[in-house]
Amino acid sequence: MTDRSVSGASTLALATLAIHGGRAHAAPGDAVVQPLVQSVNHVQPVGTADGVLYTRYANTPNAQIVQRRIAMLEGAESSLVLASGMGATSCTMLSLLRPGDHLVTSNWIYGGTRKLFDHELPAMGVTVTSVDPTESRGWRRAITKQTRVIFLESPVNPTTRVLDMRPLTALAKESGIALVVDATFASPINFRPLEHGADVVIHSATKYLNGHHDILAGVVSGTESMVDEVRQKMMVWGQAPDPFALWLLERGLKTLDVRVRRQNQSAMRVAEWAQSHPAIARVHYPGLESHPDHALARETLDGFGGMLALELAAGGDATPQVLERLRLITHAPSLGGVDSLVSEPRYTSHAHMTPEARAAIGIPDGFLRFSIGLEDPDDLIADLAQALE
Ligand SMILES: Cc1ncc(COP(=O)(O)O)c(C=O)c1O
Missing domain, CATH: 3.40.640.10 (Type I PLP-dependent aspartate aminotransferase-like (Major domain))
Structure with missing residues (x-):
């Protein structure tokens, strides 16, 4: 047979x-x-x-x-x-x-x-x-x-x-x-x-x-x-x-390929938009030329991913206000799913470290980690724009 x-x-x-x-x-x-x-x-x-x-x-x-x-x-x-x-x-x-x-x-x-x-x-x-x-x-x-x-x-x-x-x-x-x-x-x-x-x-x-x-x-x-x-x-x-x-x-x-490709595209859109926003001091996304590992990412990855991080210019004191104003992007730990999520590593994965130790590894207060989901990227950008106003 x-x-x-x-x-x-x-x-x-x-x-x-x-x-x-x-x-x-x-x-x-x-x-x-x-x-x-x-x-x-x-x-x-x-x-x-x-x-x-x-x-x-x-x-x-x-x-x-x-x-x-x-x-x-x-x-x-x-x-x-x-x-x-x-x-x-x-x-x-x-x-x-x-x-x-x-x-x-x-x-x-x-x-x-x-x-x-x-x-x-x-x-x-x-x-x-x-x-x-x-x-x-x-x-x-x-x-x-x-x-x-x-x-x-x-x-x-x-x-x-x-x-x-x-x-x-x-x-x-x-x-x-x-x-x-x-x-x-x-x-x-x-x-x-x-x-x-x-x-x-x-x-x-x-x-x-x-x-x-x-x-x-x-x-x-x-x-x-x-x-x-x-x-x-x-x-x-x-x-x-x-x-x-x-x-x-x-x-x-079964939907891994289609999800991840869409998340790659949407995260790139959000990262590019965030780069020129006055309330954002720094965008961390491997797809951006400003990222320290952009060339390596281009060489070794098939996509830049759905994860990105934004540093608020106003620092750690501004995060509660921004997080509470978000309507679509949910404040929750974990990542990689269909819903867009945001978390503050100082209260989740890196809560065990001092602010100084976190800053030394590139996670200052005011650092927000985003897992971009499958919503329309324009809606995500509009949600972020109104929260950062
Ligand atoms: C990079 C990485 N590895 C491992 C884990 C642990 O995974 P789990 O929560 O499924 O035990 C996590 C969880 O956030 C993670 O982000």
Whole structure:
């Protein structure tokens, strides 16, 4: 029988893979939409330990299809979906690091990841060194004989800085170190780190991959053996996703390409408009020539993304007034969904830092992070204009 499933190496475009990747070809009478199988347990073959399907193992039907699809989008051998983005990062670190090992991380990372690296890993006997990611010699200096992992996030939350992975891939390869990249801000439509030499890519699937603000999930992609190690940790640390979240994630993926492309365009429009607004001191968006990493972003990303940040000229005292006047753009944490959101990192991801420490990494008071959604960009601009009046 001819295998007509959409799997394995594929020449299909990302938009097509996002809809069909990893699914079996439907036979007459089959549902067009993958059914939700909420059952935790499944009938087991007699006389063998193989073929056990269980929700905590993330191998039930809704998990399998979405994992195959994400692997195809990333160009990975394998992907694993976990209960959250933090579950994905934690289980990846648990699988790569042992007591006595060393992790080198970019200083510019999401606040939750920061807590994991600053508190949880050291409590397990792992040492952690943070480096300024723009100083390429800093990475090399930080490496020791015990270094097992280099971690970075790109584009960076919330500054939208884009990091150059090239010096790091060479360094990681020559020293046998795993290079792990959190590419949540980009989604695989805009950036696929495995194509640039990363060993593992992590996403908070809560964000662009699902895209509708209604599930929590994370994903790890890489080689089969690497992903299998993460799976072992996920199973015992109880980090598997729920079938309904997986079903919603698969549904969200179908529109990933069209959503992200539209968000790229709309964010560019808003960023260009904001550049000349007198109430805005600075616009952070990789698509603007004024962005410090614009040339690198042009070279390595397929799109500049839906995330941007604005610094109010009036500083931190002006933010409550602006946020309260916004009518369409919602003041809420998280990102990557259909609704446009705004948040103040000083009260969310970077609340644990002093104002001085935040300013030192490019997040002064008055810094607002925007996740541009799918509304008409003219309406978003009008909303911002009236709020800034
Ligand atoms: C860049 C980045 N990585 C990881 C996470 C963690 O994801 P989750 O909230 O799904 O655990 C977040 C959450 O905001 C994030 O922004």
